[in-house]
Amino acid sequence: MTYSYTREEMVDAREAPVNTSGPLAWARRNLFATPSDALLTILAFIFLIWAIPPIYGFIAPDAIGGNAVAPGGTVEECRLESAGACWAYISARMSFFIYGFYPPEEYWRPNVVFALGALLLLPLLAPSVPFKRTNAVLFFVVFPIISFYLLNGGVLGMPAVPTEQWGGLMVTLIISLVGIFCSIPLGILLALGRQSSLPIIKTLCIMFIELWRAVPLITVLFMASIMLPLFMPQGVTVDKLLRALVGVTLFSSAYLAEVVRGGLQALPRGQYEAAQSLGLSYWKSMGFIILPQALKHVIPGIVNSFIALFKDTSLVSIVGIFDLLNTVQAASSDIDWSSPTQAITGYLFAGFVFWIFCFAMSRYSVFMERRLDTGHKR
């Protein structure tokens, strides 16, 4: 039986839909969506095949198809016309890049400090590791004291090593860690002072913050290294490294204060009022209610200022401190390893070290931001 409303012949088969999965479809969507996209893709592709092989050839050692001289090579290989980066030079001078002029027989002391720092820092950073409070006290209070006596020596029969002999990555890490340790409390206090209702305190904090934020770090370092000795009573000498530390700390605390202020201002007024109505004193309401929320808001900003601080430590080389960059710079005029690619290899190495630290910090901040996100975001 047939009905008038039923078809009797099959509908013609439709064309197969355009494939929306698989590499070809992906390329169509992401690389060749429009004619201009196609042109850009072609241009970018041409640029990449022009740029990448020479860079790879320069960096990669000959074992994996490049021209670079692997660690263990000789300076003669580096001096060849066709030679790429001279990694042999880096590995030969590695201890200078890490410890500076620290006496080689005492290398175990910085090594212990590095190991101790890593041992205390890793469980502190990893979430869900117990004993956070003990760990934090150890890291922020005990560790700096032990490190100072270990590195400086002069106690327990360890020969004294004056700070003039410290150098390399060690000094870079010391300056940035001390800068971070000291600028957090200072920055928080300054931010609270700037938000305060007491006019004198507020004015002082604003003046302090705006002055340091307005001038370049290099002038602050010059000031610290030239004027700090003038400010001290006669006969008191300030260690060169300490001067740089003071400069870096003042500078970065001003930046941190502005970041924290952003967090304080982002909190709704109700939080302040709720804390007051519970009868909490100023410091209690700040410590228990306001700061935990405000600091959480500005974790990315805080980490960004740490990254900036870490990069800025390279400026202490201008006032004559042998940080990582300065050791690399000094070693690049080393006659024993002089070759056409000596300087550029040193900069590549230093750049890579700085990059690893900064990139790790920024990734960690992204991770923490996600972890602490309690879903208040729109």
Added chain:
Amino acid sequence: MAAQDHLSAPPRTAFYNDPVIRGIIYQVLVALAVIAFFAWIILNTAQNLAAQNKSTGFDFLFQTSGFGISFTLIPFDRSSYYWEAFLVGLLNTLLVAAIGIFFATILGFVLGVARLSSNWLIARIATVYVEVIRNIPLLLQLFFWYFAVLKAMPAVRQSYELPLNTFINQRGIIVPRPLPDSEMNLVVVALLLSIVAAIGVVRWALTARAKTGHYPQPVIWGTLFANLLVTLGFGYFAASLLADIVPALSSIPAFPLIGAVLLAVVSLTRFARFGRAVIGFILTWAIAAFLLEGMFAFLPPIIIALGALLASGAVAWIMLAGDARPATEGKFPLSLPLLILIGVPGLVYWLSGASLAFELPVLERFNFSGGIQLVPELVALVFGLTIYTAAFIAENVRSGIQAVSKGQTEAAASLGLREADRLRLVVIPQAMRVIIPPLTSQYLNLTKNSSLGAAIGYPELVNVFMGTTLNQTGKAIEVIAITMAVYLTLSLLTSTFMNWYNGRVALVER
């Protein structure tokens, strides 16, 4: 009763628990501590200076400096005063900051938009650039450009020759020096006038269109004329290139002229797009083949030809798929103001017989004579500052564009605006409100970072004043105070501008 008494009685607290009195006490204590601290510092400094037999005061500014500066914008020699040295340093700082800001803005905006591109490859390249450059200290990058790149350039006799008679060697970049004659002034005046005229025409056309829905008749005719001229010019160029590549065509007499006229006539009909695509194809082919030959000299010619074909095919495809509407409807016809901008000064240049000669750098026995020599310190500083700051500007631009809510884009789409118009008319104006404040502080950062030029020997403020002048005079406090005051002033000016701008563009909320 007793309870009521208890409620109405003033709270009995010790006076030091009263918040007002407590605040006053705290502030007095802090103020006293700060005053005592400064008094202690000043006392110590006075004693130290007295012990070192040093005087204070700003009279040193009017003593002769006795040192030379390698790169100055104003005349300066050993007999100049210290305040002139200060001025030289300040001008050099402002020069490098201005150049750096110009290039960093362009590069930063391109990268910021590229990071959001729907093209996967472009977005990845921009991301890698930003993540690499942001995380490496600027000083290291400056050292890299200065010591590893510019100082590693060949000696003067083996200089690399770049296009346009520009040379690059250990001593920097040497470019031709323009030598305008007196008639050139007329051309410059004509250029300024035509800029005003072009802006006037654009505004008039847009206002008339907003009122009536059409561009005024003169603008339409002018645009058609401008299109004709532009097509004629480009067509002639393309046809002569074609005649170069294909020898058979060059036997036809006046082939370029015939081709150009043909293309121009086609551009008046509804096949205008095909004419443009042909021109675009030929021009891209020539450029791409030239570039690819330079970049991949080791590849066989057939592959280079294929690559050029790919690129020029894509360009022709874009032009064919482009706006089908006549140039006088839809988006604004750009060719008319362009014709005014280029045509009028060009006409004056031709009529007045002005000539713009260039003093070309010539390699002599030991160095180049003629031309302008850009010292490697300046070049390295501009390179470093531009590349570093552009990464940060790119992030500001990206977050600014992302801050415009998706609803705005969707609303613009539902009004029927095309992708480019959505960006230009709806997204970018709103994104600028978010971008400008961080952008200004990046400009300030760039200016402050230019002080790192001191590390590679560029004679800017910190180098000339806090370095040489301070070392020679020993007036540490005065010199450092002046230098900091300069940066403080720049910073305050910037924040004043920012406040003014924020007040102007702030959203008017309900």
